Amino acid sequence: MLTAIVNARIFDGEQVLSEQTLVLEDGFIVSVGGAVPANASASIIDAGGATLLPGLIDAHTHTAPPLLRQALLFGVTTELEMGGPKSASLRRLVAESDDMADLRWAGFGVTPPLGHPHELLVLIEDVFPPGVVEPSASTPDEARALVADNVRQGVDYIKIMIEEGTVMNHPGLPMLDNDTLLAAVQAAHDHGKLAIAHIHTAQAARQAIDAGMDGLAHVYIDQPPVAELICAVAASGAFVVPTLTLIATMMGNAGRTGNTGSRLAEDERVTSKLAAPWIDSLNTPMNTYTQGHFDDVLAVVGALHQAGVDILAGTDVSYPVSHLGGMAHGASLHHELQLLVAAGLTPTEALRSATSTPARRFNLNDRGRIAPGRRADLLLVDGDPTTTISDSLSIREVWRRGVRLTPQGAPPR
């Protein structure tokens, strides 16, 4: 069926267009601008001046179908899972289910025995299927084998851990030696996959860049901006997914107050869509690194952005348990947009970080933009988030592959 959305302010993933009409059919965008087709059966939706955006992409989550359903309620149409037990069959199920966000995944990250995230996983064993054992690698050969096994299982990219544990309140975690790290990056590239480094310190960021990583999951949070390191990240071409929502909950209310997820838990636009465990989770900061300075982290992200580094919006939201608290699927991506603006991005730049930029960096060439031929993954919000970023939460409609989400979830295709 043909659907036309008229009288919309259209942010196409890069900028606001002069056109105000969008036509979609069979899950894809047919045209932007021009006349409304003279088709008697076309469904016409008057946006009344509301803002139409590409569906949002959260570039760092740990997820499952119920969580993907929640994400879609907030206009997040794609989640990029950054580590955990998933399968190709689940991936196919999600691809065909228009009542939840779509999924890309990393499989298990490359880490040594008892390395990160083992210290977290032992606390949430009940969320993993019985018998799932986190694989590990201690040598270059084992790293190559782990990457190859992930690729066989159909992963989209490779996650590699560089985590000593202090910011998780678990100092002294085992880490990959540099030869094993280099072998993992090389193996990812040999298989045509992005190599994405988990880092939280300046030292780890330096090691990741020297190893040739394509992207950094998180940002360094133990120091103010280091000009030489900022330049090195920019020169490498790597993207950065700062996950400011995660860092705010790790730091609790240290430094600048009011940055944790409890800010969201006061917003009726958020609480009306969340079950009680998620509201509790938003109100429970992790507090694993309260000695950190959130203003320094905002300055690092601002400096990376000024240096031309691609910044991607991602949250690291996972499960509603207290030691992973401060975040909720879907809702927290809007929080991340607000924190990126606090770091110095304009609202339009923040919106790019959740649409066109992750689509470009993760080769998701069918989404992330409003343009003919792209998937009709769309979000309609009241107000104008290209000037007032918090308007992104004033959600009126969500479409996934052209299927309009209803309060009861999406109808069957």
Ligand SMILES: [Zn+2]
């Ligand atoms: Zn993560």
